[in-house]
Amino acid sequence: MSSYLITCRSCGSANRVPGEKQGIAGHCGNCRATLPPLYFEPQQVNDENFDAFLAGYSGPIIAEFWAPW
Ligand SMILES: [Zn+2]
Helix, strand or coil: CCCCEEEECCCCCCCEEHHHHCCCCCCCCCCEECCCCCCCCCCCCCCCHHHHCCCCCCCCCCHHHHHHH
């Protein structure tokens, strides 16, 4: 599986994160600061878990809203 680079907001170091760690918050290998969890695939949220997902995620979010009507 692929890996991705996450830049630490505390020290600026690049951290390689394996793709299988999707959704898991890690720690910077340089300063041990918490790295935000990454999602490599779209996450489906609804009106019950939308606020909690946003509150628990510190990274950028692209949202697509739709309705069946
Ligand atoms: Zn760091």
